[in-house]
Amino acid sequence: MASWNSVPLHVSSEVLGWIAFISWSISFYPQLILNFRRKSVVGLNFDFVVLNLTKHSSYLIYNCSLFFSSAIQKQYKDKYGQKQMIPVAPNDVAFSCHAVLLTALSLFQIAIYDRGNQKVSKVAFAIVIAAWLTAAVCFFVTLHNHHWLWLINIFSGIQVCMTVIKYIPQAVMNFMRKSTDGWSIGNILLDFSGGIANYLQMVMQSLDQGSWVNFYGNVGKLLLSLVSVFFDILFMCQHYLLYPTKKRKSETSPRPDNAKPLDRSSSENV
Template structure:
């Protein structure tokens, strides 16, 4: 009995000693350091002054060092700052640092505190963009607004044509169904990223030095696109539509996308995925829809040998927006020497090019191949919306869901 008591006392004493050692060995972070501003655009051969701000409790001297990782782009003066603790132990100090731009690029300039653990330096970084030309920056901004307006307005000519004709014959319901789903998912993604604090924090936890990729323009465009497409769908219920239906092929594709959404929702519900992963899944579906949504309309025009009922103004505006979007990307790539954004990750540029190529197909159909077609064939022959080549006209019709 006494042996067990003695053993317990020894264990208790050892545990207490270890606890004291651990507590005494811990360093309490009582101060923070941030760079202000955290975003800066500088022209080549120009300089910008930033501030290194220290604030909080500091009990010993520390040294703040800028990383030498991007020396080919900028020269930082001074590159190292020594900070001594004030007499009262509380520091509130800003040190000015000059950043001189050497060559164009986009990167994070990061600083670290030594010895580590005394100051929280998680926000000791600045996102720097070095440009060749200030003029090109403004040109790119203007181009961005022009293509934003062009894409936004592009939804209305089709609705105006439908209203004037009191008919939607010639408009592919497959295209419309895919477009409605795509823009709705895009709106959900943008609204969630822009307004939901929880999802935004998820994004920043994965990209601590990143910026929210969604801006107000994205939210406005996607909401407008969803509403405009929905209004066009409503027109399909109230205007003459002939024998047009959403094809079985399109319904199958929509069913696959719906299944992916449900599975992604289940993964979130079981805590396998986070909500941010769910939103990424929606964005991938939107990308897939962008790749295939124009096919039904192009095939329908080919079968009818006519573009009557399909708005060429929509295509011209979309072509304008897509072309200017790619031009903006090329200008930015040159101005910031960021060709990797196009050739290293060609998704965005490739999707824009793909859409423009389809616009060219529609332009050729309207102005070259079928320019003399003004009178449609019988509704039974030409308005069947079984626009995928593998389907027969008789076996592919289905009611609008």
């Protein structure tokens, strides 16, 4: 493992990494708590949850493989340079494990709580099946040629694709409903903080090494941050600007024609 050249940059990277881990890890809980309090998952898009589970499972495989496997680390260094640091930190592995567990818990809530008329779309099912079939084919190919770094990059690519796709159903659902009710903004704010911290952690490592291999050597982690931040900003705009709470309340407040008969007659006499 390559060593750090600057203690301040090393410390900064570690701090940012754990800020990202804590922010991303806590970001799962507001939605879970909201579902529990409402005993309902209406407003939470099920496609998002299913795609998110595939995304985090793929990311877990990538992180654990690159962090624990000496054979894969050797292939990484052979490709990008012997002095390059492995771009997966302990907080990445810890986050992935936690994310898979909490996303599975979200699916359990979907199974037991009020769902209204919502269901997982056939498109989401098809995407998930296609992703895992691709991974299975690549795995059997790798058993023959032992290109393990190539294989885990396939999993990284899957998680990037899932990251890009998974937010779209929820964003469209919010737009169609003209509301973010049932979708926790706390999740988004924490996810946004984690994305920024994760990106800055990669910057610290690149500055220390005097190389940007850390970015294109781990494209999945880079795109994970950038895509997450983009959609987080979109959701914040939906929640605070397009469909704010006051506006939703005013739109759902009783109209004059819904008033009691006594009030209508009184107004007509006036």
